[in-house]
Amino acid sequence: MNMRLDIVVSDIVGLTGTKIISAFIGGENSGEKLAGHRHYNCRKLEGEIAKALQYNGRDDYFFALKQEWETYLHLQRQIIEVDGQIKEHLEEVIDNDDTKKQHIVDKKPHKxxxxxxxxxxxxxxxxxxxxxxxDLMAIEDVNDATIMAIISEIGLEGIKKFGSSKQFTLGSGWPRTTKSVGEKY
Structure with missing residues (x-):
């Protein structure tokens, strides 16, 4: 369609990209008017964006984009539902355990x-x-995704099922894939 949104915004489903795609699907096809949806944090200027968004009138491509956009939005709604279920489950686990409920973390600098x-x-x-x-968040480079991965991998017993930090990091009790020189299995 001669629409090169990908070269003027780093994330086509970010703030600027989402507004432009939504406006385009809504019927706006002027590059200048679409560029007006630029978020103030976008690095490219409106003029550069407008040049990259010159629609060539291909209705077949427009139809495909519309279908793909609707699929993307549907998947985003499903992700929100899954996130809600995860949040509900974690809160339920904590609310049903007085030992867990009593712990309150100190506020940290924003990550x-x-x-x-x-x-x-x-x-x-x-x-x-x-x-x-x-406090896993006290560890440098640990973020929400890392914690979710740890929770999903080690389960409700958590890190307490490991006797030491070495066992946790090496996965004590799990089959090892390498052996030291002279070590027998």
Whole structure:
């Protein structure tokens, strides 16, 4: 369609891209008017965006874009539903365990959140309670996604089922794939 949104915005489903795609599907096909949907944080100027958005009138491509956009929006709604279920489950686990409920984490400096994290969920507090006083967010580079991966991998027993930090990091009791020189299995 001669629409090169991908070269003027770094994330086509970010704030600017979403507004432009929605306006285009809504019937606006003027590059200048579409560029007016530029978010102030966008690095490209409106003129550059307008040049990249010159629609060539291909209705077949427009139809395909519309179908793909509707699919994308449907999947985003499903992700929100799954996130809600995860949040509900984590809160239920904590609410049903007085030992977990008693732990309150100290407020930390803000860690940047990825746009794909569960909205309206304080993962620092949830993980602190879930792991009964172990502050995983105090570890550099640990974020919401890392904590969700740990919770999903080690389950409700949490890190307490490991005798030491070495066992946790090596996966004690799990088959090892390498052996030291002279070591027998």
């Amino acid at each position: 940047r959140k990825n746009k794909n994290t569960i909205r309206d969920l304080d993962m620092a507090q949830i993980s602190y309670q879930y792991f009964e006083g172990v």
